[in-house]
Amino acid sequence: MINSQETAASHLAAALAEIRARFINDLIPLINEMEYQRVAMTDPALAPEAFSSLQHASHKISGMAGSVGFPELGDHAARLDVTFTKLLRAPYDHAGVQAALDPLEAFLSLMEDILDEVL
Amino acid sequence: MKILAVDDEPLVLRLLDATLNGLGYHNTSFATTAAQALHLLESSKSPYSCILLDIRMPGMDGIELCQQIRRMPAYKTTPIIMLTSLAEKEYIDESFASGATDYMNKPVDATELAARLRVARLIQNEYQRSAHLEELNRAQIEGFQPMAPFDFAEPVQIDDVSRVVNSRAMENYLRQLDRLGLFKIGVIGFQIRHAGSLHAANAPEEFYGILADVAESISENTREVNALIAYLGKGSFAAVVPRASQIDRRDLEAGIAATLYEFELADLVDSTSDIKVSVGTQINGSVFGNTPDKMIDLAVRSAQGMTESKPKALAARIWSLAG
Structure with a gap:
């Protein structure tokens, strides 16, 4: 019984390590995409697509980050998810876009810090 | 317990697979779209006893999928747990109004998931033990009356x-x-x-x-x-x-x-x-x-x-x- 519990625990630990590695790997293209959309979202013509992409990326991160050891990143992503959902639903709001730039910048820095630390 | 997990993010499904296995649930199917999920539910020989649904998915989202599942006679009472990173009240309201029985926020916490699945199992057992409700369900599925006493x-x-x-x-x-x-x-x-x-x-x-x-x-x-x-x-x-x-x-x-x-x-x-x-x-x-x-x-x-x-x-x- 104890052996089977130990086996299950080691399988889970191995799976979590693999999932964490895949998550970190996925951060690299996400940073590039979000950097690009950060610039695009200040242009009213490109903003809807940029908001959608930024919302998708932050939603994807918010759902996983906490489970693979990055709770701060997950919380930050969840807040951005809400921000971009609101921006996406409303007509283009210059003040709202400006207010989102700093948190987005901080988020991108946090992602880069994580990559610096683990890679 | 036969579980169906639906999430557009393959990494989340991989995490659920590992977590559910670790909790002793080895009979789980996975779908990355609502269409895939509906196909699995319709074609399964024995019904699923619990369904985990993400909300935000491309195409049909989890809330609409939940409504569709509830329209299937075999899944009128099956526990449906919404598993999502969305924590705003509007999503919680819409989920329950669409037929969800529980709502859990990501990140996936194994202990919490285990507790929710235990409750889901209890709900399912309650329904199965209740001969009255079984007959009620059968009457609805087969479209005959009268209803059994309750x-x-x-x-x-x-x-x-x-x-x-x-x-x-x-x-x-x-x-x-x-x-x-x-x-x-x-x-x-x-x-x-x-x-x-x-x-x-x-x-x-x-x-x-x-x-x-x-x-x-x-x-x-x-x-x-x-x-x-x-x-x-x-x-x-x-x-x-x-x-x-x-x-x-x-x-x-x-x-x-x-x-x-x-x-x-x-x-x-x-x-x-x-x-x-x-x-x-x-x-x-x-x-x-x-x-x-x-x-x-x-x-x-x-x-x-x-x-x-x-x-x-x-x-x-x-x-x-x-x-």
């Missing part, structure tokens, strides 16, 4: 009435709001007067019909505030409403009486033959207490303790509402 205290599920959920789902809904600190809600209790006598005097399908009509009339009269409603057994209902909704309980009582009159269940003048529903005082959520169970209990007690409106006064209020 206990007066049984919180039978009222189907196909907008925003009416089962009592267990309502408890989970209130707990989820409580966990997230969303206290801006209130609960209103409703009591069918002389419900015990009605249960004893009517055939099961007739009593069920009365419950469905009362549920419909409550739903109709609380539509503006988007109330979530559940039947709790013994002729009692509860509705969760926004705390600021300022519903006048006597107006609501009159509105329900008028709707029941339209359904020909109530006679506004002959007080001996009609179905009457009393409405209690709204019990509000609070940072300082009032657990979900307590709120429901207080709301129903309030409705049960209300004195009956005089028929003429009730009729006058209905006319004033109409005018």
Whole structure:
């Protein structure tokens, strides 16, 4: 019984390590995409697509980050998810876009810090 | 326990696979789209006993998928747990109104998931143990009547009435709001007067019909505030409403009486033959207490303790509402 519990625990630990590695790997293209959309979202013509992409990326991160050891990143992503959902639903709001730039910048820095630390 | 997990993010499914395996659940299927999930549900030889649904997915989202699943006779009562990183009240409300039985936020916490699955298993077992409900389900699936008898205290599920959920789902809904600190809600209790006598005097399908009509009339009269409603057994209902909704309980009582009159269940003048529903005082959520169970209990007690409106006064209020 104890052996089977130990086996299950080691399988889970191995799976979590693999999932964490895949998550970190996925951060690299996400940073590039979000950097690009950060610039695009200040242009009213490109903003809807940029908001959608930024919302998708932050939603994807918010759902996983906490489970693979990055709770701060997950919380930050969840807040951005809400921000971009609101921006996406409303007509283009210059003040709202400006207010989102700093948190987005901080988020991108946090992602880069994580990559610096683990890679 | 046969589980179906639906999420557009393959990494989340991989995480769920590992977590569920670690918890001893080895019979899980995975889908990355609503269409895939529906195909699995329709083609499975034995039904799934629990479904985990992400909300935000491309194409059909988890809320619409939940509605579709509930339309499938084999999945009317199967526990559906929404598993999402969305924590806003609007998503919680929509999920439960669409038929979800529970709501859990990501990141996936193995201990919490284990607890929710234990509850899901209990719900499923409850339904399976209840011969009455099994027969009820079979009658619905095969489309024959009459319905098997059910206990007066049984919180039978009222189907196909907008925003009416089962009592267990309502408890989970209130707990989820409580966990997230969303206290801006209130609960209103409703009591069918002389419900015990009605249960004893009517055939099961007739009593069920009365419950469905009362549920419909409550739903109709609380539509503006988007109330979530559940039947709790013994002729009692509860509705969760926004705390600021300022519903006048006597107006609501009159509105329900008028709707029941339209359904020909109530006679506004002959007080001996009609179905009457009393409405209690709204019990509000609070940072300082009032657990979900307590709120429901207080709301129903309030409705049960209300004195009956005089028929003429009730009729006058209905006319004033109409005018």
